[in-house]
Amino acid sequence: MIEYTVIGNFKYRGQEYQVMIDDEKRYYFLKIHPDGSESYIDIHEYIRLINEFKYKEEPLLIEDNRKKKKRKLTPKIIIAGIILTLSLSFVSIMNSMAPTMDLHSHTSDYSNTSSYTVQIEEQDNDKAQKAIDELYRYIEQENQNFKVDTRVDGWNLIKIYDNSELDDVLGYSREEITYNDIINDINNNPHMSQKFKNLYIKLANNLREQYPNMDLRIWHYNLQTLKIVELSEMDMQLKAMSGTACAVYRQDENTIYTVEGYDYVQGTWDYQVIMHEMGHPIRSLVTHIGENQVKARFQSYSGHGTVIGEALNSLLTLRSYDPNEKDVAYQFQSNMVELMVNEMDNYTYQDFVEHNLTYFEQQLNEYNGNNDAVEIIGLIELQYNDYHNKDFEIDEAQFHKVYDYIANMYYGNHLNPNMSAEEAIKVRDTFIDKLTFDVPEEYKVSIEHLNEYFETYCNSIGLQLNGYSR
Numbered sequence: 090m091i092e093y094t095v096i097g098n099f100k101y102r103g104q105e106y107q108v109m110i111d112d113e114k115r116y117y118f119l120k121i122h123p124d125g126s127e128s129y130i131d132i133h134e135y136i137r138l139i140n141e142f143k144y145k146e147e148p149l150l151i152e153d154n155r156k157k158k159k160r161k162l163t164p165k166i167i168i169a170g171i172i173l174t175l176s177l178s179f180v181s182i183m184n185s186m187a188p189t190m191d192l193h194s195h196t197s198d199y200s201n202t203s204s205y206t207v208q209i210e211e212q213d214n215d216k217a218q219k220a221i222d223e224l225y226r227y228i229e230q231e232n233q234n235f236k237v238d239t240r241v242d243g244w245n246l247i248k249i250y251d252n253s254e255l256d257d258v259l260g261y262s263r264e265e266i267t268y269n270d271i272i273n274d275i276n277n278n279p280h281m282s283q284k285f286k287n288l289y290i291k292l293a294n295n296l297r298e299q300y301p302n303m304d305l306r307i308w309h310y311n312l313q314t315l316k317i318v319e320l321s322e323m324d325m326q327l328k329a330m331s332g333t334a335c336a337v338y339r340q341d342e343n344t345i346y347t348v349e350g351y352d353y354v355q356g357t358w359d360y361q362v363i364m365h366e367m368g369h370p371i372r373s374l375v376t377h378i379g380e381n382q383v384k385a386r387f388q389s390y391s392g393h394g395t396v397i398g399e400a401l402n403s404l405l406t407l408r409s410y411d412p413n414e415k416d417v418a419y420q421f422q423s424n425m426v427e428l429m430v431n432e433m434d435n436y437t438y439q440d441f442v443e444h445n446l447t448y449f450e451q452q453l454n455e456y457n458g459n460n461d462a463v464e465i466i467g468l469i470e471l472q473y474n475d476y477h478n479k480d481f482e483i484d485e486a487q488f489h490k491v492y493d494y495i496a497n498m499y500y501g502n503h504l505n506p507n508m509s510a511e512e513a514i515k516v517r518d519t520f521i522d523k524l525t526f527d528v529p530e531e532y533k534v535s536i537e538h539l540n541e542y543f544e545t546y547c548n549s550i551g552l553q554l555n556g557y558s559r
């Protein structure tokens with residue numbers, strides 16, 4: 090039986106429903122009748138609702154640790170009058186095809202279980218092809234020197250891989266946009282209140298101090314239309330599709346949604362959340378080519394990077410105003426990413442703004458003199474998914490490789506053979522504190538293993554621990 094987090098009740102076209110979400114952020118609905126009783130919905134309702142509620146972005150949201158309401162039920166849906174038990178893959182198929190599905194011209198593939206048949210035409214391919222055609226037409230007509238090496242992976246998404254491509258995509262060079270322009274953009278933006286303008290200007294000034302030459306073009310572009318909207322807690326939950334979201338940046342709408350009534354005092358979690366969300370438009374671009382909305386996003390070639398990107402985004406904004414705060418969004422991933430970035434002499438958070446995540450992997454490889462970064466980043470992503478999906482079972486020992494990799498970077502700069510055992514132990518303890526700070530128990534980080542690796546490392550550089558006990 091699947092456990093769902095109850096998001097809340099809502100009315101759609103006069104009918105009341107309850108919406109829930111499973112651990113993989115897939116949605117499920119129950120119909121609520123005027124007498125309070127519940128029933129399953131039919132496939133037409135399902136497609137309509139999933140269309141309304143489908144979360145169109147990677148989850149750019151921050152969850153706090155408030156207790157979630159959970160309920161257990163067997164997900165079912167009614168197809169042609171027959172109640173069908175939903176398999177997870179079915180939900181997933183429905184999620185992916187819903188946006189282009191036309192009820193009148195399609196029939197279902199589940200003919201063996203009901204008389205209602207759907208054949209999924211290759212609509213997403215058509216759409217992708219249309220976007221590619223549009224792009225090439227645009228390139229031919231508008232700019233013969235349009236050299237962006239890019240591709241559209243369905244859904245009008247153009248991936249850009251480096252800020253050098255922005256010259257062509259945006260049509261202006263990085264030197265043309267200064268922090269003064271950004272502050273003007275913020276002041277002139279008609280879609281955010283003075284409260285948010287003040288916060289955003291503060292962020293701009295903080296970043297100016299640390300990264301005076303940062304590429305500000307995407308930020309400038311987004312600020313022309315960026316909205317910051319305060320919602321009631323209930324509307325926020327529906328918007329973010331999470332019972333615990335405090336704020337979310339919806340890239341497709343270029344809008345930051347946040348819960349109304351917060352003052353955002355520096356040093357509080359709310360402040361960190363709004364800074365995190367304000368960080369996204371600095372780097373995530375939504376633009377138009379011809380008729381098509383096009384999202385340009387710094388991806389990695391390997392496809393990794395959602396969670397690493399969230400961690401880097403958190404650190405970019407948090408470290409712009411607080412060098413010491415340990416409490417951070419995407420806590421464990423941020424702990425790991427910060428430990429690595431702090432040791433690297435070839436990567437800063439400015440690089441995160443200006444390059445894709447493959448660049449981060451390349452810099453890691455260069456710094457460490459090996460080719461392990463893609464695997465390490467992939468493991469960190471996998472570990473995050475493992476934590477968020479109870480259907481996954483992954484042996485904790487698989488992640489030892491990640492800890493060793495990060496420890497090796499840290500010890501490389503902080504341990505040397507001439508240290509006393511006491512000094513070395515202190516370095517180890519600082520490392521373990523930073524790595525494991527406020528990490529949820531479910532990650533089952535093995536301190537035993539971290540200690541073992543420390544001893545192995547000391548041995549390898551000839552640092553004598555002289556039987557110093559753990």
Ligand SMILES: [Zn+2]
Pocket residue numbers: 148149150151365366369399402
């Ligand atoms: Zn985010």
